[in-house]
Amino acid sequence: MNIRKYFKIYTLFINTSFGIEMEYKINIFIDLITALLGLIGSVFLLSIFFDNASSIGGWSFEQALIIQGIYTILNGVTNTWFSPNLTEIVKYIREGTLDFVLIKPIDSQFWISLKRISPSGLIEIGLGLLVLIYCLNINEIKISLSLMVLFAMTIICSISILYSLWFLISTTTIWFVKTWNATEVLRSFLYIGRFPLNSFSISLRVFFSTVIPITFITTIPSELILGIAPIWKIILEIVVSYIFLMISRKFWKYALRFYSSASS
Amino acid sequence: MYKSFLYKIITLLKIQYSNMLEYRVEIALWAVSGIIPFFMLNIWTNNGLNESLNISNIMLSRYFISAFFVRQFSVVWVVFTFEEDALLGKISPYLIQPLHPFFRYFAQHIAEQITRFPFALLIAFIFFILNPGSFWIPNLKTALLAGLATFLSFLIQFLMQSIIATICFWTEKASSIEKLLFIPTLFLSGLLAPVESFPEFVKTWVYFTPFPYLINFPANLLSGNTTNISSGIFIQIIWVFIFFGVFSKTWKSGTKKFTAMGI
Numbered sequence: 458m459n460i461r462k463y464f465k466i467y468t469l470f471i472n473t474s475f476g477i478e479m480e481y482k483i484n485i486f487i488d489l490i491t492a493l494l495g496l497i498g499s500v501f502l503l504s505i506f507f508d509n510a511s512s513i514g515g516w517s518f519e520q521a522l523i524i525q526g527i528y529t530i531l532n533g534v535t536n537t538w539f540s541p542n543l544t545e546i547v548k549y550i551r552e553g554t555l556d557f558v559l560i561k562p563i564d565s566q567f568w569i570s571l572k573r574i575s576p577s578g579l580i581e582i583g584l585g586l587l588v589l590i591y592c593l594n595i596n597e598i599k600i601s602l603s604l605m606v607l608f609a610m611t612i613i614c615s616i617s618i619l620y621s622l623w624f625l626i627s628t629t630t631i632w633f634v635k636t637w638n639a640t641e642v643l644r645s646f647l648y649i650g651r652f653p654l655n656s657f658s659i660s661l662r663v664f665f666s667t668v669i670p671i672t673f674i675t676t677i678p679s680e681l682i683l684g685i686a687p688i689w690k691i692i693l694e695i696v697v698s699y700i701f702l703m704i705s706r707k708f709w710k711y712a713l714r715f716y717s718s719a720s721s
Numbered sequence: 722m723y724k725s726f727l728y729k730i731i732t733l734l735k736i737q738y739s740n741m742l743e744y745r746v747e748i749a750l751w752a753v754s755g756i757i758p759f760f761m762l763n764i765w766t767n768n769g770l771n772e773s774l775n776i777s778n779i780m781l782s783r784y785f786i787s788a789f790f791v792r793q794f795s796v797v798w799v800v801f802t803f804e805e806d807a808l809l810g811k812i813s814p815y816l817i818q819p820l821h822p823f824f825r826y827f828a829q830h831i832a833e834q835i836t837r838f839p840f841a842l843l844i845a846f847i848f849f850i851l852n853p854g855s856f857w858i859p860n861l862k863t864a865l866l867a868g869l870a871t872f873l874s875f876l877i878q879f880l881m882q883s884i885i886a887t888i889c890f891w892t893e894k895a896s897s898i899e900k901l902l903f904i905p906t907l908f909l910s911g912l913l914a915p916v917e918s919f920p921e922f923v924k925t926w927v928y929f930t931p932f933p934y935l936i937n938f939p940a941n942l943l944s945g946n947t948t949n950i951s952s953g954i955f956i957q958i959i960w961v962f963i964f965f966g967v968f969s970k971t972w973k974s975g976t977k978k979f980t981a982m983g984i
Contacts, residue, residue: 481894481897483892484894484897487897487898487900487901488897488900490901491897491900491901491904494901494904494905495904498904498905498907498908499908501908501923502908502913502914504920505914505918505919505920506764506768506770506914508773508918508920509770509771509772509773509774509918510768510769510770513764513768513770514767514768633746638747638748638750638751638754639750641750641751641754642750642753642754644754645753645754645755645756645757648757648760649760652764656764656767656768657760657763657764657767658763658767661760661763
């Protein structure tokens with residue numbers, strides 16, 4: 458694998474996607490308002506919960522806000538990269554254009570996963586970061602270099618897990634063809650990542666730490682910021698994200714063996 | 722003339738139903754993606770949040786399963802279909818047919834709801850197995866009224882989205898406006914928390930918007946929580962009329978603006 462070549466191709470991807478998106482400038486503005494209202498809405502929902510209880514699953518309002526910030530960042534990442542690219546797989550397979558991807562002299566997973574970028578998601582990432590900085594302030598957390606490094610590491614792991622989940626589900630379209638809504642199911646499950654995992658009942662907690670590891674995605678990075686994440690959890694997150702990435706890669710290679718082009 | 726109109730509607734429904742049956746798996750998955758109210762219920766009861774609201778656990782679970790049902794049968798996606806048809810120029814042939822194009826979309830939605838019904842029942846069945854205490858069968862009158870309220874909620878949302886869809890005539894990408902409108906629908910309709918639990922400063926104005934009448938009112942009605950039935954349905958009908966008026970206006974001026982592909 459030639460990293461320089463891939464880097465060059467990726468900058469080309471970014472250029473073309475920005476070119477496309479700039480044709481719809483008003484859309485970006487509307488998306489900004491949508492992201493802002495979405496954040497206000499979830500803080501509003503959280504405030505309703507805390508109107509009726511002083512803590513939820515052992516988290517105070519100020520602490521739970523950290524989870525909202527991280528969720529917003531990750532949602533922004535999803536909307537910038539995963540959602541515009543991976544929902545296209547269905548189209549490639551239905552119209553048979555996956556052939557054109559496969560014959561290109563670059564890695565097909567790279568091409569499919571990173572071809573497009575939607576800048577409005579970047580706004581959401583920015584919003585999430587602002588919330589996070591605000592949370593650091595109200596929770597009186599001192600920023601140290603080690604915290605930053607560890608946080609960056611867990612966030613990268615979270616993004617890897619999230620990506621793998623999206624990619625695994627999108628890959629199943631090779632067999633089922635019409636599954637636009639499969640990603641919607643994932644989205645609705647991910648929705649619970651907005652809340653501390655401890656606020657759910659035991660059965661849901663088990664489900665969301667094993668089958669769909671949402672706990673690893675938002676809860677562990679938040680615990681890390683609060684300084685309550687034990688070291689084994691962080692190591693576990695790294696291991697889990699590695700496993701997920703490997704599975705998604707293997708699964709793609711495996712699925713491609715079953716791909717018979719549109720007319721055959 | 723009336724008879725031929727009825728014939729058209731029935732034929733449309735038949736065609737769309739067989740169309741939708743082809744997408745069974747899609748629709749089943751879509752039904753599953755509507756389970757967020759159950760997660761919310763879990764947070765509410767698991768943290769005892771409903772204690773200060775004077776709603777028992779059982780009534781709250783009935784509220785959320787009703788909210789799930791109402792949402793299942795009032796989901797609207799006309800703007801996405803219309804946007805695609807407008808971008809690809811498919812609506813030009815529809816426009817010259819002696820039938821308003823939105824009847825086609827309307828029939829699609831109804832057909833999709835019929836296809837969805839067994840899946841929604843199945844999810845409800847699983848819910849009641851896990852929560853046997855909350856099982857109840859609403860009496861016929863309540864069920865019919867709730868059905869009516871859900872249909873009116875669907876009509877309101879269908880008209881709201883159709884208005885946004887007609888904006889396609891000007892901008893071509895209306896779905897981002899729909900995503901914007903979805904945010905208040907999500908948070909103010911009562912899908913995630915009953916409107917009764919909202920803080921006072923929101924309650925003072927939220928009932929002047931159509932949102933609480935989309936999920937909260939029909940769900941309260943179906944679950945047997947206290948609600949004013951006649952005034953709720955009356956307000957729903959008022960919103961239907963308002964949005965219908967706006968829709969006819971935007972449709973008229975939109976079709977004048979429309980230039981078919983290739984002309």
